[in-house]
Amino acid sequence: MSGAMIFIKEDLKISDVQVEILAGILNICALVGSLAAGRTSDYIGRRYTIVLASIIFLIGAVLMGYAPNYAILMTGRCTAGVGVGFALMIAPVYSAEISSPSTRGFLTSLPELCISFGILLGYTSNYLFGKLTLRLGWRMMLGVAAVPSLALAFGILKMPESPRWLVLEGRLKEAKKILLLISNSEEEAESRFRDIKIAAGIDPDCVEEVVKPPNIHHGQGVWKDLFIRPTPAVRRILIAAIGIHFFEHATGIEAVVLYSPRIFHKAGVTSKNKLLLATVGVGLTKTTFILIATVFLDKVGRRRLLLTSTAGLVVSLSGLGFALTMVELNPGERLVWALCLSIIFTYLYVAFFSIGLGPITWVYSSEIFPLRLRAQGASIGVAVNRLMNAIVSMSFISIYKAITIGGAFFMFAGVSLVAWWFFFFLLPETKGKSLEEIEILFTKNTRHENEGLEIQPTTSNSV
Numbered sequence: 001m002s003g004a005m006i007f008i009k010e011d012l013k014i015s016d017v018q019v020e021i022l023a024g025i026l027n028i029c030a031l032v033g034s035l036a037a038g039r040t041s042d043y044i045g046r047r048y049t050i051v052l053a054s055i056i057f058l059i060g061a062v063l064m065g066y067a068p069n070y071a072i073l074m075t076g077r078c079t080a081g082v083g084v085g086f087a088l089m090i091a092p093v094y095s096a097e098i099s100s101p102s103t104r105g106f107l108t109s110l111p112e113l114c115i116s117f118g119i120l121l122g123y124t125s126n127y128l129f130g131k132l133t134l135r136l137g138w139r140m141m142l143g144v145a146a147v148p149s150l151a152l153a154f155g156i157l158k159m160p161e162s163p164r165w166l167v168l169e170g171r172l173k174e175a176k177k178i179l180l181l182i183s184n185s186e187e188e189a190e191s192r193f194r195d196i197k198i199a200a201g202i203d204p205d206c207v208e209e210v211v212k213p214p215n216i217h218h219g220q221g222v223w224k225d226l227f228i229r230p231t232p233a234v235r236r237i238l239i240a241a242i243g244i245h246f247f248e249h250a251t252g253i254e255a256v257v258l259y260s261p262r263i264f265h266k267a268g269v270t271s272k273n274k275l276l277l278a279t280v281g282v283g284l285t286k287t288t289f290i291l292i293a294t295v296f297l298d299k300v301g302r303r304r305l306l307l308t309s310t311a312g313l314v315v316s317l318s319g320l321g322f323a324l325t326m327v328e329l330n331p332g333e334r335l336v337w338a339l340c341l342s343i344i345f346t347y348l349y350v351a352f353f354s355i356g357l358g359p360i361t362w363v364y365s366s367e368i369f370p371l372r373l374r375a376q377g378a379s380i381g382v383a384v385n386r387l388m389n390a391i392v393s394m395s396f397i398s399i400y401k402a403i404t405i406g407g408a409f410f411m412f413a414g415v416s417l418v419a420w421w422f423f424f425f426l427l428p429e430t431k432g433k434s435l436e437e438i439e440i441l442f443t444k445n446t447r448h449e450n451e452g453l454e455i456q457p458t459t460s461n462s463v
Contacts, residue, residue: 196436
């Protein structure tokens, strides 16, 4: 959409306000989609929820590619937004539920990596389709999204259903068969199957092929268990999930990614070609360092990467704020050193974000909720994520006009410092733990160890 908006404004003769609404409405609709996706995935399963998201994407892409007027274009954009909400919620949950503990961090971070790669493909397709006629070019930019939507819809049908959802449905034979396919050994499959049955409230020694679970789960009572009468552990999990999604965008990533051309222009880059080149550099940096993060998530752990990443955000945002402030204090003078510092600290910020807070937000929030609450708990996190995304992206220009662009990044640095303390005290390490073990980490008897926050046993049989 970023490239298409230039041509849409010219072709449809719309105002700047309409352009802003067109850009921002996606996240509002994604918020609705993410909240609906939780309950939907509990009813029809994780796999078919992904198929539904693909169909919604397809409809949205076709509407935007056809769009004879602004109203149809907005309808397509809203439809695609609902699909975004579904996908952002279900992809990490599905990845987490089919992964073994040893590879869960890597596999659950892949959606974030592929989003970054998709952004790069978007920049590339915009460049290619921009050579077409005005009426056709932007419609191809938006309509081409129907192709990967179809690929996803058919491709996911070849993938297994989540064994955890099947156990919740009482379909034990199917769940065990899938666990044997996706586990590293038969022993691991048996261990995971036993843990899942316990988490679902089924006798771990049950050998029936199909049973009626003691707790019918289709969303009934989940909201009460999350908000009205949560256990202490669930309350801490909910705070952790909402907090990490809040800080992902409150630390300013949307401002940097969306408005990097303005940042570089403020710093003194005036050539359009150089602005485009610098902006593409942001996308390449983001993709490269998320790829690095996927390799280290299961080796270094979520907590160490997250704390290192957030500390790096504080430093890089402070440096960017300083450089841009120097530029603003010397109007009319070209400060080459400040320009260089602005570009360096922007890339450093994107690198630190992408190696920790970016991918770990989705990994962590999809793995910490108990089985019965996972889908709808994760959907709450995604809703907060989309809301913060919309707030930052639609308010950044007003903020920097009020407190200067340097002041805006000093503000984000302050928020990042608060985020570091939040993560340090409230987010335990989950590396190597099964999904069924993770709830134990959020019980009252936790303490800080050298390797992160670990459970402090009160008896020899407590864990």
